[in-house]
Every structure is written in structure tokens, then in C-alpha cells.
Amino acid sequence: MLAPISCNGYSIYFNEDGYEKLKHYIVERNPSRIFILTDENTNEHCIPVFMGKMPADFTAEIIEIEAGEPHKTIATCSQVWQVLSELGADRKSLLINLGGGVVTDLGGFVASTFMRGIDFVNVPTSLLAMVDASVGGKTGVDLGPLKNQVGVINVPGILIADTSMLMTLPANQMRSGLAEMLKHGLIQDRNYWAAFRDLSALDMNDLDVLIRDSIMIKNNIVMQDPREAGLRKSLNFGHTLGHAIESYFLQAPEKDTLLHGEAIAIGMILETWLSAKTRQFPEDTLEEITRIILSYFPKVTIEKEDIAPIISYLKYDKKNAHGHINFLLLKDIGAPVIDVRVPDDLLIRSFSYYNGQPQTV
Template identity: 75%
Template sequence: MLQPISCNGYNIYFNENGYKKIREYLDEKNHSKVFILTDENTHQYCLSRFMSNMPEDFTAEVIEIEAGEIHKNIETCSQVWQVLSDMGADRKSVMINLGGGVVTDLGGFVASTFMRGIDFVNVPTSLLAMVDASVGGKTGVDLGPLKNQVGVINVPDILIVDTDMLQTLPPEQMRSGLAEMLKHGLIYDKNYWAEFLDLASLNLDDLDTLVRDSIVIKNNIVMQDPREAGLRKTLNFGHTLGHAIESYFLQNPEKPALLHGEAIAIGMILETYLSVELEQFPQEKLDQVTSVILSYFRKTEIKEEDIEPIISYLKYDKKNSHGNINFVLLNDIGTPVIDVRADNEKILRSFAYYKGQEV
């Protein structure tokens, strides 16, 4: 049995033990009403599994939102707030967010602000949500194409990771979560990174352990720096350029849809290249990082005319201060460096490096 993880203000429980704990929690709290927030995919593929693990007399109102990052906005929040109000939610209600990172981010924000805050529980159903969005209490929504510009830091009462939910995911969604797991190895633990050098040899039990280990890494970082004053910034490795690429592709319908993890995978290659230029990261390790990432993620075409508008998105990155764009780079695998500045010329060279990779 995977052991629970104690976080700042809540616990993460796994699989069957998780359902046991959520049943105990709901019994003890005796909420006035229970709401379950899903998107159309998790409603179809995950809700019945969740309900089958609840008591026979368990009842809940299900609120469904449209799936996808494009719907992670204040308009969707307004709709959910209105539904809660129309259905008689009060301050003693609870919202169970059953879904990927969009559902848990948006649902946590909606619950934290409805009537100045009601209880919420997260049940992440995607690999990305389990290893990334599940830890740290970041909730919020996008502002137009700008990622996570509006939100609050607030933790759920309890969080359940049911790894069987991963069987409902298409391969590209599994890869999207894998990007964050690779990141955790690169910024924190070279031994964890080494586990991914031959993923083909791993079985489902190994995946369970890797998921838990990834959550532990993120939680260790967050526990030491809950308000992102220093160390927690390292979790943004690959995200400065990755978020800019994600935002740019989101705004351009003629571009292929990029999942979060796919954009972060590109960002990690670009920022590892910058690490060679600015932090003496070893060239042979850049080659290894690039090779590993491109063995899991298809190479995305980024044209010359795309690069300048992508760079223009960097000014919205939340790590910036006093007008400076700050990167998280690597001195070595497991040894990150925060608040590094890179000029546009070096950023352009990083794109040229990515473009030149053979697949």
C-alpha cells in the first residue's frame, strides 16, 4: 500500500485507502450539500468509478464544465458560482473536484471564493494533476491566453490519488504528466531522473511508486517554501518559455493544440540549453536531457516568425520582478539556480538548438 503524504494543512491518500478516508471525512463533516465538479471527459470516464466507492446512500449534485485549458477562465467560474447559488449551496457545502489540472485549479478557486470559501476536496484524474496540480495549494484560472494570472493559494481538506484512473487517459495525456515528473528529477534528484532513462522496462507497480515519489519531491519543495519566496521557484523550470509557447499556440488556432506537458517539454530543452550557456551545465548532459525528452515527446515545429511573439509573452511570467525576466536554470541535474536573466540573443540560440535536433 502506498503510504499517505502529509502536506501543509492536508493529507494525500492513495487508492483504496483514499476512498476509505474520504468516506470518513464526509461522515465526520456532515456537509449540508455535496457538489462534484467534473468536465465532460471525467463525467463520462471517472465519475462512475468514484461513485462506486462511495456509500449507497451518498448523494451529490454534479456540475459539469467543458473540457480543456481554453475553458479555464473567469467566465467558467461565473457559471459554476451561479449554479452553486441556484442549487442552494451554503457555507457548509463541500465541492469535490474530480478531474485533471483544469478542474482542480478552477474548482479550488471557485470553492475558495464562493461565500468567501467553502470546503473542497481534490480527486485528480490525470497524471499531470496527480504529480503537479495536486500539491501546493495553487488554485486559479487564466486571463485570456495568460496562464494562471488570477487565483489564490488555498489547500483542499483532503486529496485522493487513485492511480487506476490513469487507465482512462489517452497516451498524449499520460505524456503530458510525464513532463512534470521529468522536471522533478532534473531540479531535485538525479537518481529519480535516472529512473526515466529506460521507461520501457517499468511496469504498473513501478508507475505507482514513481507517481508517489514525484508527489513527495514537489511536496518537499513546497513545504520548505509555501509562498514561493525562493526554493519553490525551482518548480518553474521549463515553464518560463514553456508557458509562453503554450500561450502563443493557444492564441493561434492554425497552430496544433499543445498540451501543458508538451509545451513544458519544449521549455525544458530550451532552458537546459540556456543552462549550458549561462550556468556551465555540462554539454553531454544537455544531449542526454534532449534525447530523453524527445524520445517521449514529438518535436513541434516552431517557425522563425513564431519566436518573437513567443518571447513577447515572457513579460507576463509570474516569476518576473521589477521588469526583469527571471529563469530557473540548472547547474547540474538536481542542482537548480533561480532568478537567472537571459538576453534575447541567447533565447534565440536556444530555439535554434531545438530546431536543429534530429528525431
């Protein structure tokens, strides 16, 4: 059994242990009503798994939203707030967010703001949500194509990481979560990063341990800097350009929408190259990182005319201050440098580096 992880104000439990803790949590809190927020995918594939692990007399109202990043909006929140109100939710109600990062981000924000705050529990069902989105207390929604512009920091009562839920995921969704695990290794732990050089020999037990280790890395950073005053910014490696790419592909009608991890994978390659050019990051390690990331993530076509609008999205990044775009870069694996400014000409050249790489998937 995987040991639980203590966080700021809550705990993360794994697999069957999580459901036992949830049963006790419900008895102790004695909520007036229980609601489960899902999307159409998790309602179909994960609700039966979840309900099968709860007591026979467990009852809850299910609220379903549309799946996908385009629906992570205030408009969706308004619909959920309205449904909660119509179904008689009060300040003693409990909202269980059962889904991927969109559901846990949006559900946490809905719970934190409905009647000025009700209890919520996160049950992430995607790898991305388990190792990143549902950990650390960040909740919120997008503002048009701009990622996570509206939200609050608030923690769930408990979090259950049930890795059996991952069996319901398509391959691209598993890869999306893998990007955040790769990031955790790059910013914090060379040995952890080394585990991803070849995953072919790993079984499910090995994956469980890697997932727990990834959560531990993020949680240790969040525990030291819960409000992102300094160290927590290291979790944004790959995200400054990655979010800009994700936003651009989300709104460009001729582009296929990228999953979060797919965009972050590109961002990590670009920002590792920038690290090599501005922070003397080792060139041989840059080549290794690029090769490993591209062994998991298909190359994405980024045309020359895409680069300027992608860069224009950088002005919305939440790490910016006083009109300056701030990057999180690396001196080496496990040695992040916060608040780095990068000239525009290097940004443009970083895309040339990415586009010049051979496809290895």
C-alpha cells in the same frame, strides 16, 4: 499500500485508502450539500469509477464544465458560482473536484472564493494533476491566453491519488503528466531522473511508486516554501518558456493547441540549453536530457516567425520582478539556480538548438 503524504494543512492518500479517508472526512465534516465538479470527459469515464467506490447512500450534485484549457476562465468560474448558488450551496457545502488540472485548478479557486470559502477535496484523474496541478495549493484560472494569472493559494481538505483513473487517459495526456515528473527529477534528484531513461520494463506498481516519489519531491519543496519566496521557484523549471509557448499556440489560429506537458517538455530543452550557456551546465548531460525528452515527446514545429511573439509572452511570467524576466536554470541535475536573467540573443539561439534536434519518437 502506498503510505499517505502529509502536506501543509492536508494529506494525500492513494488508491483505496483515499476513499476510506474521504468517507471519514465526510462524516466528520458533515457537509450540508456535496457537489462534484467534472468536465464532460471525467463525467463520462471517471464518475462511474468514483461513485462505485463510495457508499450506496452517497449522493452529490454533479456540475459539468467544458473540457480543456480554453475553458479555464473567470467566465467558467462565474457559471459554476451561479450553479452552486441556484442549487442551494452554503458555507458548509463541500466541493469535490474530480478531473484533470483544469478542474482541480478552477475548482479550487471556485471553492476558495464562493461565499468567501467552502471546503473542497481534490480527486485528480490525470497524471499531470496527480503529480503537479492539484498538489501544493495553487488554484486559479487563465486570463485570455495568459496562464494562471488569477488565483489564490489554498489547500484542499484531502487529496486522493487513485492511479486506476489513469487507465481512462489517452497516450498524449499521460505524456503531458510525464513532463512534470521529468522536471522533478531534473531539479531535485539525479537517481529519480535516471529512472526515466527507459520506462519500457516498468509495470503499474512501479508507476505507482514513481508517481508517489514525484509528489513527494514537489511536496517537500512546497512544505519549505509555501508562498514561493525562493525555493519553490525551482518548480518552474521549463515553465518560463514553456508557458510562453503554450500561450502562443493557444491563441495562434493556425497552430494546434499544445497540452501543458507538451509545451513544458520544449521549455525544459530550451532552458537546459540556456543553463549550459549561462551556468556551465554539463554539455553531455544537456544532450542526454534532450534525447530522453524527445524520446517521449514528438518534435513541434516552431517557425522562425513564431519566436518573437513567443518571447513577447515572457513579460507576463509570474516570476518577473521590477520589469525583469527571471528564469529558473540549472547548474547540474538537482542544482537549480533561481532568478537568472537571460539575454534575448540567447533566447533566440535556444530555439535554433531545439529545431536542430533529430526527431526520436
